[in-house]
Amino acid sequence: MTLTVLFAASPLNLKEVDDSYADEYRCAQAAGLFVGLIDLDPLLLGASPQQAVKRLSRPDSCEPGPALYRGWMLRPGDYTRLYEALLTRNLRLINSPQHYMHTHYLPESYPKIEGVTPESVWFPVRDRTAVEEAGSRAVEAVRRFGDRPIIVKDYVKSRKHEWTEACYIPDASDQGRVRQTVRRLLELQGAEFSEGLVFRAFEELEALSLHPQSGMPLSREIRVFVLDGEPVFVSTYWEAGEDAAFNERLGEFEEIIRSVESRFFTIDFAKTKKGPWIVLELGDGQVAGLPDDTPPALFYGKLKQQWDSTDQPIDGS
Structure with a gap:
């Protein structure tokens, strides 16, 4: 069955794709994939998720047609509502809600990559405004790192573009610096904060340059998109x-x-300075960005080719 790729509609015109995904929309369609538009506002604002998908036509098939979402990151609860709403339109997202969370939250996927990824610890933060409590828990959690450098992020994202103030901690035993960095991360993430705090051993990577605005080190990194266990796009x-x-x-x-x-x-x-390649993290492919300067036509051409060659069952379980 042909794969349907679903994009966010423009908030100003629900009949058009969001400008940020316009090139991807055109290239997916040109590659021979079906395309559709979703109104994300009802989904994100707590309205009926049926409103988000009401403009989609229903595939004329006995089984739900396969669908892939390409758009902004969704919280697991919002993804679940979208998944269930699409089933009423006879479409099933390629990843179930459980599978979405598995790669979206680092603590969920860590056991799969432990040993080839930086050592990590984490804890949930139920109230992001309880900054002092979070700072105290952080001081205890990072003791295992001794005086090694570490980075801090939430379960999904870091503030890597605020590298020195909200991401990198040169000495894990510096309690003041740990508290200060946690405080700044929580402040900058605000309502976008996801679930809890993650602390990871800092690995010195093979450097390319420094980001001209943030000073964040740019390293030799690779992103691999995987479909049904096979790399489909590597860049x-x-x-x-x-x-x-x-x-x-x-x-x-x-x-x-x-x-x-x-x-x-x-x-x-990423390539470490000492030699080996390591895994940085996993992510759900539906909400992962293409590497800078990637021609969308190349990406969707490879995706279509791999999809046509797969004989995997179409189900999201």
Whole structure:
């Protein structure tokens, strides 16, 4: 069955795609995939999720047609509502809500990549305004790192573009710095904060340059999109292109890739300064951005080719 790719509609005109995804929409359609538009506002504002999908036509088939969402990150609860609403339109998202959370939240996927990813600890934060409590818990949680450098993020995202103030902690034993960085992260994330705090050992990566605005180190990183256990698109992260040396090593991670409980996801790699490639994190492929300067036509052409070659059952369980 042909895959339907669902994009966010423009808030100003629900018959048109959001400007941020206009190129992807056109290229998905040109590649031979079905496309559709979703009104995300009802979904995100707590209205009936049926309003989000009411403009979609129903596939004329006995079984729900396969669908893939491409758009802004959704909280797991919002994703679940979208998933269930689409079933009423006879469409089933490629990843179930459980599979979405598996790759969206680092603590959920950590057991799959432990040993090839930086050592990590985490704890939930139920009240992001309880800054002092979060800071105290953080001081205790990071004791295991000694005086090593670490980074802090929430369950989904870091503030990497505020590298020195809300992400990087040069010495995990510096309690004042830990508290200060946690406080700033919570402040900047605000209502977008996701679930809890994650602390990760800082790995010195093979450097490319420094970000001109934030001072964040830009490293030799790779993003791999995976469909049904097979890499479908591989590119350097900060600009589109291949890394021949990495391509030769990708096969070493095949067992890990095939163990991930998701049909469509991303796995990000980085080259350490000391030599080995490591896994940075996983992500749901539906909400993961394309690497900078990636031609959408190339991405959707490869996605369509891989989809046509798969014989996996179409279900989101």
